[in-house]
Amino acid sequence: MISFTEETRQKAFSTQRKPETVESQGLPHVRFHVEEAHLIPAGERPKKFLEAFAAILKHTNYRFMLDQYSRVSAKCARCSANCQIYETTHAPEDVPCFRSEMLLSIYRRHFTVGGAVKGRLTGDVGLTEEKIDELADSVYNCTACRRCTLECPMGIDHGLITHLARWILAEIGIAPRALVVSTREQLVGATGNTSAIPLPALQDTIEFLEEEIADYKGVEIKVPMDVEGAEYMFIAPVSDWMMEAETLMGCICALHAGGVSWTVGTQYYDAINYGLFYSDHHLEQVLHKVEAEVKRLGVKKILIGECGHASRSAKFFYNVFAEQLNIPVINILEVTHDLLKQGKLKFDTEIIKEKVTYHDPCNIARPGWVIEQPREIIKAFIKNYEEMTPSGRDNLCCGGGGGTVSIDELRPYRTLITGRRKAEQIEKTGAEIVIAPCANCKKQVRELLEDNEVPVELVGLHDLIYKAIILSDDGIAWHDPMGDDDWTPPDA
Ligand code: SF4
Numbered sequence: 001m002i003s004f005t006e007e008t009r010q011k012a013f014s015t016q017r018k019p020e021t022v023e024s025q026g027l028p029h030v031r032f033h034v035e036e037a038h039l040i041p042a043g044e045r046p047k048k049f050l051e052a053f054a055a056i057l058k059h060t061n062y063r064f065m066l067d068q069y070s071r072v073s074a075k076c077a078r079c080s081a082n083c084q085i086y087e088t089t090h091a092p093e094d095v096p097c098f099r100s101e102m103l104l105s106i107y108r109r110h111f112t113v114g115g116a117v118k119g120r121l122t123g124d125v126g127l128t129e130e131k132i133d134e135l136a137d138s139v140y141n142c143t144a145c146r147r148c149t150l151e152c153p154m155g156i157d158h159g160l161i162t163h164l165a166r167w168i169l170a171e172i173g174i175a176p177r178a179l180v181v182s183t184r185e186q187l188v189g190a191t192g193n194t195s196a197i198p199l200p201a202l203q204d205t206i207e208f209l210e211e212e213i214a215d216y217k218g219v220e221i222k223v224p225m226d227v228e229g230a231e232y233m234f235i236a237p238v239s240d241w242m243m244e245a246e247t248l249m250g251c252i253c254a255l256h257a258g259g260v261s262w263t264v265g266t267q268y269y270d271a272i273n274y275g276l277f278y279s280d281h282h283l284e285q286v287l288h289k290v291e292a293e294v295k296r297l298g299v300k301k302i303l304i305g306e307c308g309h310a311s312r313s314a315k316f317f318y319n320v321f322a323e324q325l326n327i328p329v330i331n332i333l334e335v336t337h338d339l340l341k342q343g344k345l346k347f348d349t350e351i352i353k354e355k356v357t358y359h360d361p362c363n364i365a366r367p368g369w370v371i372e373q374p375r376e377i378i379k380a381f382i383k384n385y386e387e388m389t390p391s392g393r394d395n396l397c398c399g400g401g402g403g404t405v406s407i408d409e410l411r412p413y414r415t416l417i418t419g420r421r422k423a424e425q426i427e428k429t430g431a432e433i434v435i436a437p438c439a440n441c442k443k444q445v446r447e448l449l450e451d452n453e454v455p456v457e458l459v460g461l462h463d464l465i466y467k468a469i470i471l472s473d474d475g476i477a478w479h480d481p482m483g484d485d486d487w488t489p490p491d492a
């Protein structure tokens, strides 16, 4: 059993829990500060923050949300019962509405008549440097999982408030280095993707995967590249091509078995969109890169690989920022499920013998979008399945949501605080394998299993599909590349 002791609390909070100011060129800035061009002289950040806030209010419809939430917030704290961070720490600053109130109070004080009058009467000086530091620290301790929203009787979406606060902060240069550096390479770098993987490296990797599939599955499959007019443009988190080979091979095998018309684009091949975590401006720019590739290839639909934030950012924002295309965005689990229902996928049900459980990524499960599909796929070839409690829309976050998984300095906080309940939940199922069909969740769950010493293997759903799917006419799921009849597949 995982226990949360005072010692673990100290260990988790000793790293990056509180705001730290460091000196750079004689100017103070919080640890997230990254862009030299954004360095703002001491004392001027409140003014710059309010200017950025005003510009965002002018050019977006966030004002409606802030007006509404400012009016209805009942401060009943029911949301705290659903926040796994508060449930772990019981710290007042981790009550979801406490965090949201930081931004709402700035809004009321500086952007409403009543707030301005009240400020004058009470002598409230308004936004200060210290409040900016507190806000920056707080919104990057929230995983934007939106579980608290399920419990709020007033429908307040704390994930959305966190999202807006991070954007305003980013406009004055306060954003996590890891997210900004990756997005900069994606938008203006030579490779045009977050992992800086050049096209020849991607092509080499794809050739390697094709050889692996030929060896172990007994069929020759060519990954379609730059096929104009294909039904789907398949786009995975680019890091998956290097780090999650079995997930990608599972996707390739399922699409091949289903006879799907699909392609990978060579001019843009990264589904990651960290703009979702810190800047609507960057979110839009990344989506325009996807849009350009869709237009170039003339494909009919966008197919996102195993990734929650990439799927959500494309599905819910693509048609906002590229509305003239009005093209459907589909997650790979939906397509694989559809192929299963059409009877196009055959599995060896004896391959996966271990007890398996499934983690719902927040970005695809919380909106109720992808919940039943993966379960039906799992039950088609895995006999020993154990559901986590709670799950589906009510799932617990992996603890690395909202981009925090990319911030390595936050690892102890992520694995010992935000992800602690997930580790306990996985351990309780008694499973030997946990499926997490999301690039971010995979990294986080691997780390939290390691840090909490829970001996469970982490895989994507298509990793297991790759093992069990039957592609060759002989009905055998795994072939020995050396022709040895007594050979058994690895880890199967
Ligand atoms: S549950 Fe909703 S109304 Fe109640 S404190 Fe939380 S955010 Fe405010």
Ligand code: SF4
Pocket: 082, 083, 084, 085, 086, 095, 096, 099, 141, 142, 143, 144, 145, 146, 147, 148, 149, 158, 159
């Ligand atoms: S979005 Fe998630 S982490 Fe953030 S306050 Fe709500 S429940 Fe807690």
